[in-house]
Amino acid sequence: MTQSVVARAPGKINCYFKVGPPRADGYHSVASLYMAVSLYEDVSATARTDQEIHVSLHPDSTAVSDPESFPLGPENLVVKAATMLREYTGHYAGVDLCITKRVPIAGGMGGGSADAAATLVACNALWGTGLTREELSRLGARLGADVPFAMHGGAAVGLGVGDELAPLLLRTRTDWVLVPASYGLSTPRVYGMLDRLRANEEVSTPTEVDPAMIGALLDGELETLAPLLVNDMTRAALALAPELGVVRDLGEAAGALHALVSGSGPTLALLARNQDHSAQIITQLSDEAGVATLPVHGPVPGASILPAVIISPQL
Structure with a gap:
């Protein structure tokens, strides 16, 4: 049996996010276009000789400013994912799980969900459970x-509560500049x-994502796409954190085709024409306005096992 496995999963942005009224179950129906x-x-998973599930934080976790306060107990999604996989398969082995966090915490980019996905993939491989x-x-x-x-x-339309996925086969790369905040916003609070x-x-x-928006994204027509990017959560995120509006305006003044909140925020995603344009936006925001930025592109594949020698981020 393999003794150690490393899995990687991407964060996401919402290129489109329409939110319905609260439902009887407390959730909201959405129409979203996700891009990884x-x-x-x-998440690295290493076999233990007992049945304990132990979680640690890798020192290269750039998204964690205070490692001492980062929750590593039963409430962490990696613990929940590993526990669920054991209960579902009946394979009650122990595991050491080490998380390298780079996606902004409580930033509207699904970092916790990426942790859970990577844990399921890693433990499934480590334990040979064959799902x-x-x-x-x-699960x-x-x-x-x-x-x-x-x-x-990849990219997908999400309906229901976002879990009814219809993949989109995008042929072109899209470049973005992320502006992470120094704080998080609770998703329930924003809703x-x-x-x-x-x-x-x-x-x-x-009931659907704007077909014109999907068409522009499929065709790589960024000038057409930009004004069609929308997120209903923006007004709520701005009400809770008004300074986001200032940063959004700085991003568009720096040349971004469009700036929007990702998910429930507070991470901002700035659309660039290409990789060179992304670098220009970053230079202006970082050097002239002192705004922290991260260059990313999409779409990228979902959770997968990494070769043992690759542990560094791929930006």
Whole structure:
């Protein structure tokens, strides 16, 4: 049996995100277009001789400013994912799980979901439990709506609560500049704010992603695509963190085709024409405005096993 496995899963941005009214179960129906981007979470799984599940944080975790406060107990999604896989398969082995976090925490990019997807893939390989990617995706959906997408990666339309995925086969690369915040926003808190802001509005349940937006993305027509990028959560994120509006304006002033909040925020995603344009935006924001940035591109593949010699990020 293999003694150690490393799996990698990508963060995501929402190129399109329409949100319906709260449902009876407390969730919201959405129509989203997910894109997996080249900012990754890694989870290494190493066999133990007992049945304990132990989690640690890799020192190269650039997304964690205070490692001492990072939760590594039962509430962490990697623990939940490994526990769920054991219970589902009846394979009660122990494992040491080490997370390398690069996706902004509580940043609207699905970093926790990427951790869960990578854990399921790594432990499935380590323990030889033999589940297919589809079976792992169905398990992951119990942990969160974004986990199945982190498992598959690429680009996809998401309906329902975001877990009803229809893949899109994009032929062209899209370059983005991410602007991570120094703080996170709780997803339930942002949804709650959105509901309060729309309390006196008539809100319909979204049933599709704008076909014009999908067409522009498929054709690589970025000038057409830019004004079609939309996220209903933006107004709620801005209400909770008004400074995001300032940074968004700085991004567009720096030449971004469009700036939008990813998911529930507070990470901002700035659309660039190409890799060179991305570098120009980064130079202006970093050098002239002192704004921290991360260059990424998409779409990229979902959760997968890494060769043992590759542990560094691929940006």
